[in-house]
Amino acid sequence: MRGPTLELKRGRERSLVRRHPWIFSGAVERIHGSPQTGDTLAVCAADGAFLAWAAYSPASQIRARVWSFDEECPPGPGLFEAKIAAALELRRQAVPAPAGNALRLIHAESDGLPGFVVDRYADVLVVQLLSAGSERWRETLIGIVREQSGCAGIYERSDTDARALEGLASRSGWIAPAAAGCLVRILENGIRYEVDVAGGQKTGFFLDQRDNRASVMRLAGGREALNCFCYTGGFTLAALAGGASSVLSIDSSGAALDRARSNLGLNAMDAGRAEWLDADVFGALRKLRAEERAFDLIVLDPPKFAPTPKDAPRAARGYKDINLNALRLLKPGGLLATFSCSGGVSPELFQKIVAGAAADAGVSLLLRERFAAAPDHPVLIDFPEGEYLKGLLLERR
Ligand code: SAH
Numbered sequence: 001m002r003g004p005t006l007e008l009k010r011g012r013e014r015s016l017v018r019r020h021p022w023i024f025s026g027a028v029e030r031i032h033g034s035p036q037t038g039d040t041l042a043v044c045a046a047d048g049a050f051l052a053w054a055a056y057s058p059a060s061q062i063r064a065r066v067w068s069f070d071e072e073c074p075p076g077p078g079l080f081e082a083k084i085a086a087a088l089e090l091r092r093q094a095v096p097a098p099a100g101n102a103l104r105l106i107h108a109e110s111d112g113l114p115g116f117v118v119d120r121y122a123d124v125l126v127v128q129l130l131s132a133g134s135e136r137w138r139e140t141l142i143g144i145v146r147e148q149s150g151c152a153g154i155y156e157r158s159d160t161d162a163r164a165l166e167g168l169a170s171r172s173g174w175i176a177p178a179a180a181g182c183l184v185r186i187l188e189n190g191i192r193y194e195v196d197v198a199g200g201q202k203t204g205f206f207l208d209q210r211d212n213r214a215s216v217m218r219l220a221g222g223r224e225a226l227n228c229f230c231y232t233g234g235f236t237l238a239a240l241a242g243g244a245s246s247v248l249s250i251d252s253s254g255a256a257l258d259r260a261r262s263n264l265g266l267n268a269m270d271a272g273r274a275e276w277l278d279a280d281v282f283g284a285l286r287k288l289r290a291e292e293r294a295f296d297l298i299v300l301d302p303p304k305f306a307p308t309p310k311d312a313p314r315a316a317r318g319y320k321d322i323n324l325n326a327l328r329l330l331k332p333g334g335l336l337a338t339f340s341c342s343g344g345v346s347p348e349l350f351q352k353i354v355a356g357a358a359a360d361a362g363v364s365l366l367l368r369e370r371f372a373a374a375p376d377h378p379v380l381i382d383f384p385e386g387e388y389l390k391g392l393l394l395e396r397r
Pocket of ligand 1: 205230279282301
């Protein structure tokens with residue numbers, strides 16, 4: 001007995017056969033039974049063949065998200081224990097201890113657990129339940145991660161826009177309080193940071209950039225650096241630790257800059273090499289040009305300009321603008337580390353935009369390296385949406 005069933009339109013099973021985990025509303029022929037939000041559905045092709053077990057989300061364009069492609073393995077504690085154990089094992093293999101004690105333990109769809117995100121900051125877990133299905137299994141999922149990770153403190157940050165699209169109210173707060181409170185001290189690549197799990201952006205820290213911050217540390221020696229969209233100082237501290245002669249850091253969030261300054265104070269670094277600017281990067285880059293400032297290392301790590309492909313044209317203008325104006329500040333021989341975390345902008349498109357900016361700036365660039373998210377943000381080959389972060393390391397010739 002399969003229970004409530006989602007029947008696909010004829011010919012719409014192709015992406016599921018390729019193990020893409022989303023079923024869009026337009027592919028649905030009919031729902032049999034009367035499932036509630038988050039309930040498990042059997043997904044069947046028009047000919048009745050079983051394809052997957054999925055969570056029902058009637059409010060969302062993504063009408064169902066797949067838990068399992070195996071008819072013998074419907075969602076429940078057994079399936080979740082196995083998936084979470086596999087996710088934790090991947091991190092043990094892929095994230096070596098010197099990288100630090102902060103990492104993403106569960107990366108939603110890419111770990112086979114749609115909408116479920118878990119970041120670990122020292123001994124505190126920050127969890128996000130971003131889909132109707134993960135919300136439905138909230139206690140089970142959190143209980144398993146808690147047990148398998150051995151972390152006592154758990155803070156929930158289910159307060160993103162994604163929840164609204166699923167028809168879910170936002171929720172945040174302690175599930176199991178940590179003695180240390182909301183400011184959790186972590187170590188990354190030998191640098192100390194304090195993460196505000198309650199008030200910080202996302203879950204508090206941008207863990208996906210860990211390895212790229214390590215790259216910047218390696219490249220920064222003796223350079224005058226500019227870090228745009230610095231948040232709590234990730235790339236700033238990495239550049240200083242790597243021996244940058246100075247770092248100018250820009251962000252439009254005063255709270256992020258305050259945290260960045262205090263993070264600098266947690267480390268034995270010369271605060272005199274750091275300059276902070278509370279400003280909009282778009283305007284600040286133009287102003288720096290007018291002041292004839294120039295740098296030999298620039299980091300551009302803006303927020304997501306294009307959540308979906310339909311936002312790509314507007315986002316492209318934003319990326320072009322900041323890359324063009326950053327290149328105008330880059331000395332010959334200087335390095336630009338430029339990123340996009342927009343799911344709607346492919347790596348190919350991003351490279352084209354940056355090449356266009358270089359042409360307009362009249363500079364010649366050597367592509368020295370491509371950046372991606374750290375391996376605790378894995379990518380499933382059939383779920384390209386999971387490959388959102390891309391970056392380029394460019395040298396001005
Ligand atoms: N590189 C950071 C993460 C950047 S997150 C790290 O490694 O931790 C993006 C940052 O951009 C946020 O701190 C946000 O406050 C800031 N931001 C967003 N729009 C901005 C703008 N127009 N000008 C300046 N900062 C902006």
